[in-house]
Amino acid sequence: xxxxxxxxxxxxxxxxxxxxxxxxxxxxxxxxxxxxxxxxxxxxxxxxxxxxxxxxxxxxxxxxxxxxxxxxxxxxxxxxxxxxxxxxxxxxxxxxxxxxxxxxxxxxxxxxxxxxxxxxxxxxxxxxxxxxxxxxxxxxxxxxxxxxxxxxxxxxxxxxxxxxxxxxxxxxxxxxxxxxxxxxxxxxxxxxxxxxxxxxxxxxxxxxxxxxxxxxxxxxxxxxxxxxxxxxxxxxxxxxxxxxxxxxxxxxxxxxxxxxxxxxxxxxxxxxxxxxxxxxxxxxxxxxxxxxxxxxxxxxxxxxxxxxxxxxxxxxxxxxxxxxxxxxxxxxxxxxxxxxxxxxxxxxxxxxxxxxxxxxxxxxxxxxxxxxxxxxxxxxxxxxxxxxxxxxxxxxxxxxxxxxxxxxxxxxxxxxxxxxxxxxxxxxxxxxxxxxxxxxxxxxxxxxxxxxxxxx
Amino acid sequence: xxxxxxxxxxxxxxxxxxxxxxxxxxxxxxxxxxxxxxxxxxxxxxxxxxxxxxxxxxxxxxxxxxxxxxxxxxxxxxxxxxxxxxxxxxxxxxxxxxxxxxxxxxxxxxxxxxxxxxxxxxxxxxxxxxxxxxxxxxxxxxxxxxxxxxxxxxxxxxxxxxxxxxxxxxxxxxxxxxxxxxxxxxxxxxxxxxxxxxxxxxxxxxxxxxxxxxxxxxxxxxxxxxxxxxxxxxxxxxxxxxxxxxxxxxxxxxxxxxxxxxxxxxxxxxxxxxxxxxxxxxxxxxxxxxxxxxxxxxxxxxxxxxxxxxxxxxxxxxxxxxxxxxxxxxxxxxxxxxxxxxxxxxxxxxxxxxxxxxxxxxxxxxxxxxxxxxxxxxxxxxxxxxxxxxxxxxxxxxxxxxxxxxxxxxxxxxxxxxxxxxxxxxxxxxxxxxxxxxxxxxxxxxxxxxxxxxxx
Numbered sequence: 001x002x003x004x005x006x007x008x009x010x011x012x013x014x015x016x017x018x019x020x021x022x023x024x025x026x027x028x029x030x031x032x033x034x035x036x037x038x039x040x041x042x043x044x045x046x047x048x049x050x051x052x053x054x055x056x057x058x059x060x061x062x063x064x065x066x067x068x069x070x071x072x073x074x075x076x077x078x079x080x081x082x083x084x085x086x087x088x089x090x091x092x093x094x095x096x097x098x099x100x101x102x103x104x105x106x107x108x109x110x111x112x113x114x115x116x117x118x119x120x121x122x123x124x125x126x127x128x129x130x131x132x133x134x135x136x137x138x139x140x141x142x143x144x145x146x147x148x149x150x151x152x153x154x155x156x157x158x159x160x161x162x163x164x165x166x167x168x169x170x171x172x173x174x175x176x177x178x179x180x181x182x183x184x185x186x187x188x189x190x191x192x193x194x195x196x197x198x199x200x201x202x203x204x205x206x207x208x209x210x211x212x213x214x215x216x217x218x219x220x221x222x223x224x225x226x227x228x229x230x231x232x233x234x235x236x237x238x239x240x241x242x243x244x245x246x247x248x249x250x251x252x253x254x255x256x257x258x259x260x261x262x263x264x265x266x267x268x269x270x271x272x273x274x275x276x277x278x279x280x281x282x283x284x285x286x287x288x289x290x291x292x293x294x295x296x297x298x299x300x301x302x303x304x305x306x307x308x309x310x311x312x313x314x315x316x317x318x319x320x321x322x323x324x325x326x327x328x329x330x331x332x333x334x335x336x337x338x339x340x341x342x343x344x345x346x347x348x349x350x351x352x353x354x355x356x357x358x359x360x361x362x363x364x365x366x367x368x369x370x371x372x373x374x375x376x377x378x379x380x381x382x383x384x385x386x387x388x389x390x391x392x393x394x395x396x397x398x399x400x401x402x403x404x405x406x407x408x409x410x411x412x413x414x415x416x417x418x419x420x421x422x423x424x425x426x427x428x429x430x431x432x433x434x435x436x437x438x439x440x441x442x443x444x445x446x447x448x449x450x451x452x453x454x455x456x
Numbered sequence: 457x458x459x460x461x462x463x464x465x466x467x468x469x470x471x472x473x474x475x476x477x478x479x480x481x482x483x484x485x486x487x488x489x490x491x492x493x494x495x496x497x498x499x500x501x502x503x504x505x506x507x508x509x510x511x512x513x514x515x516x517x518x519x520x521x522x523x524x525x526x527x528x529x530x531x532x533x534x535x536x537x538x539x540x541x542x543x544x545x546x547x548x549x550x551x552x553x554x555x556x557x558x559x560x561x562x563x564x565x566x567x568x569x570x571x572x573x574x575x576x577x578x579x580x581x582x583x584x585x586x587x588x589x590x591x592x593x594x595x596x597x598x599x600x601x602x603x604x605x606x607x608x609x610x611x612x613x614x615x616x617x618x619x620x621x622x623x624x625x626x627x628x629x630x631x632x633x634x635x636x637x638x639x640x641x642x643x644x645x646x647x648x649x650x651x652x653x654x655x656x657x658x659x660x661x662x663x664x665x666x667x668x669x670x671x672x673x674x675x676x677x678x679x680x681x682x683x684x685x686x687x688x689x690x691x692x693x694x695x696x697x698x699x700x701x702x703x704x705x706x707x708x709x710x711x712x713x714x715x716x717x718x719x720x721x722x723x724x725x726x727x728x729x730x731x732x733x734x735x736x737x738x739x740x741x742x743x744x745x746x747x748x749x750x751x752x753x754x755x756x757x758x759x760x761x762x763x764x765x766x767x768x769x770x771x772x773x774x775x776x777x778x779x780x781x782x783x784x785x786x787x788x789x790x791x792x793x794x795x796x797x798x799x800x801x802x803x804x805x806x807x808x809x810x811x812x813x814x815x816x817x818x819x820x821x822x823x824x825x826x827x828x829x830x831x832x833x834x835x836x837x838x839x840x841x842x843x844x845x846x847x848x849x850x851x852x853x854x855x856x857x858x859x860x861x862x863x864x865x866x867x868x869x870x871x872x873x874x875x876x877x878x879x880x881x882x883x884x885x886x887x888x889x890x891x892x893x894x895x896x897x898x899x900x901x902x903x904x905x906x907x908x909x910x911x912x
Contacts, residue, residue: 007463007465
């Protein structure tokens with residue numbers, strides 16, 4: 001029996017995160033204040049983040065040591081398996097070798113706990129007793145609830161109201177792990193009350209939930225805020241994925257020609273790709289591909305500019321690819337990819353031409369996910385289906401050219417809580433559409449001004 | 457960092473299943489025909505099972521080789537991790553060492569695919585093109601759908617109607633893996649039509665679904681039937697669990713003093729325990745404990761007798777502990793433990809005094825499951841919570857006596873599709889009750905007659 005799963009031991013969990021900022025030819029542009037447009041300093045972040053994370057956010061050190069207490073918690077599910085998708089290869093009839101790094105094995109079912117555990121740890125170390133956050137579909141909220149529980153922190157999650165009612169299972173997970181999860185907008189914050197007064201029937205939005213969580217953190221002494229993607233320190237925490245991958249590729253006596261990740265805020269892809277970026281910049285690394293939905297084409301049709309991190313102009317400005325903070329993507333099932341912006345570090349790589357981007361329609365991504373489930377046996381998250389689609393497209397190109405490339409993608413999460421979306425796909429109830437250029441231009445016309453120039 | 461997860465490589469998957477029948481002091485009593493009461497021979501089973509499985513069912517060979525094609529499919533998720541539950545130990549303040557064998561890592565989320573893959577393989581080898589089965593809550597149906605998909609077999613699942621409508625997610629999984637899943641009773645079989653004619657509003661039962669699936673298999677040339685528990689060959693297929701455990705215990709430089717499994721039909725527990733039974737019979741093995749719900753106390757309050765395998769007297773008689781085939785357990789959330797009987801091999805061990813049995817109320821099992829999720833991070837299936845409760849009870853006994861015992865339980869499945877039952881527990885909506893002795897006696901009064909004596 002040939003071995004197709006490359007399994008590491010807990011002792012193989014990396015001892016340090018890789019910080020891409022150390023290897024970039026220029027600094028990642030700083031975040032700016034949403035009101036003044038001036039660069040945000042540590043003092044501005046201190047009301048809602050612990051010092052250790054603020055330092056990581058602006059660090060240019062190449063390696064950041066992973067505390068033993070964090071490695072111990074990561075060992076609950078890490079290292080994550082690297083699997084060669086031989087049944088999928090056979091089905092496609094491709095000479096390519098397709099591998100996936102299975103991040104769905106975490107208790108919350110995705111890559112998100114990689115950073116949740118680290119953030120909970122540093123907050124605990126700083127004497128914080130409680131963390132507030134927002135969540136859309138619930139991936140991040142449940143991951144942070146899990147991590148807070150491990151470090152005996154209280155956790156409050158403001159969950160977008162429509163998801164709170166439509167996706168009860170992720171809310172149940174948060175409750176199981178001892179977190180308080182309430183529908184947002186809520187009456188617990190000024191921001192929430194103001195919105196409910198204007199529009200009592202609102203179903204909420206991620207922007208509103210962010211505002212509530214940040215207000216909660218800023219107005220409670222012992223409470224901080226945590227974000228599940230976009231920020232530099234979040235991308236850094238995710239690099240355990242790519243660092244493990246390097247060891248596993250060596251076990252497989254192989255090396256990637258193409259690395260693929262789906263990209264919403266960008267962190268799961270960053271985790272997979274960042275440890276390979278220097279090689280690619282130096283001309284001898286793999287092709288790097290970000291995959292996004294055509295319904296939210298941040299890298300493929302957005303603009304590189306300063307924009308608000310949230311939808312309502314309360315969060316800091318980030319220098320990134322954006323569709324405009326007022327852009328509202330259609331209700332695709334890959335909720336984790338419905339973000340108007342992209343992590344600044346990821347955006348910079350795309351701007352530099354180091355990172356490619358591709359966009360796919362919803363139906364073709366579900367088609368890929370069903371094929372994956374029926375060949376490899378595992379049910380992927382709708383977000384993950386984007387990476388799978390891209391891997392299949394590249395593998396079929398290999399079939400045409402006869403090239404035996406090594407393709408690796410990040411299996412960012414399982415679809416156990418997304419099965420109703422598969423039902424809809426199988427019942428042919430999903431519709432694709434072309435996003436009109438005017439819609440993007442309309443929201444791009446509302447970009448804010450920063451006092452920092454956007455790098456060319 | 458100390459290592460608490462004991463991880464094997466795919467090459468460590470056992471090359472042979474262990475057949476307990478070889479080591480028992482007397483033969484496992486044969487199944488008998490439901491109408492005549494005479495022992496069932498291979499010819500009786502041939503209309504619905506392939507020869508290879510019939511031979512395994514009656515084999516007394518100690519080792520049965522696992523075909524390479526089966527090992528390859530098991531390698532999609534096996535070997536399953538053995539984990540020491542140090543956070544749980546710490547919370548309990550026990551000197552005991554608690555380990556769990558994590559069978560929830562399979563694509564279908566439980567131990568069931570261990571036998572589903574083997575059964576699908578042997579049917580494929582026998583030229584069968586289609587398998588029919590029944591499912592209650594959906595664990596077995598989804599596992600068989602997964603396995604049939606891997607071997608390119610069609611799969612039809614008759615799902616108890618009330619579960620079909622109440623548990624859409626497991627049905628979605630079956631559809632995703634290409635199986636046809638219909639609510640039972642259906643109009644597709646004579647058995648189904650007869651019941652619908654008498655009672656159009658019926659919500660179905662496992663007994664009815666079994667009848668439909670068996671009829672489907674018996675009346676279609678290219679179709680066989682598959683059962684997910686109880687039978688000898690099913691228990692044999694599950695022994696990969698205990699065989700892997702032996703290697704992992706050696707890695708941990710430890711040895712079990714107590715082995716614990718929850719028991720519905722008995723197969724997950726059999727898989728964990730059987731490879732240790734000979735040692736226990738010889739006086740130098742671990743204590744073996746089966747855990748069941750007080751709502752369905754087959755081993756703790758049932759009778760050792762011949763009884764129908766199903767609820768309506770169509771399936772063969774098995775010599776087993778039973779509450780009577782007409783016993784209807786209350787609607788506890790551990791659907792997989794609501795079976796009136798117990799695997800004949802498991803029953804014999806209990807009759808011999810080799811296997812202990814304990815029963816727990818629903819609420820205390822959920823309490824244990826929540827504690828497990830909050831210490832070890834993983835959400836268990838309601839069935840698994842029974843094994844966890846027992847492990848905790850034994851660990852607390854160790855705390856009293858100061859003994860540092862090694863306790864191992866089978867983590868048979870995750871609770872991703874059972875979160876609404878956790879909601880109910882957390883909202884204090886679950887009620888326990890005492891099962892009246894008259895109820896058990898009433899159904900035991902209806903036991904059928906066999907022409908084979910029950911061993912004393």
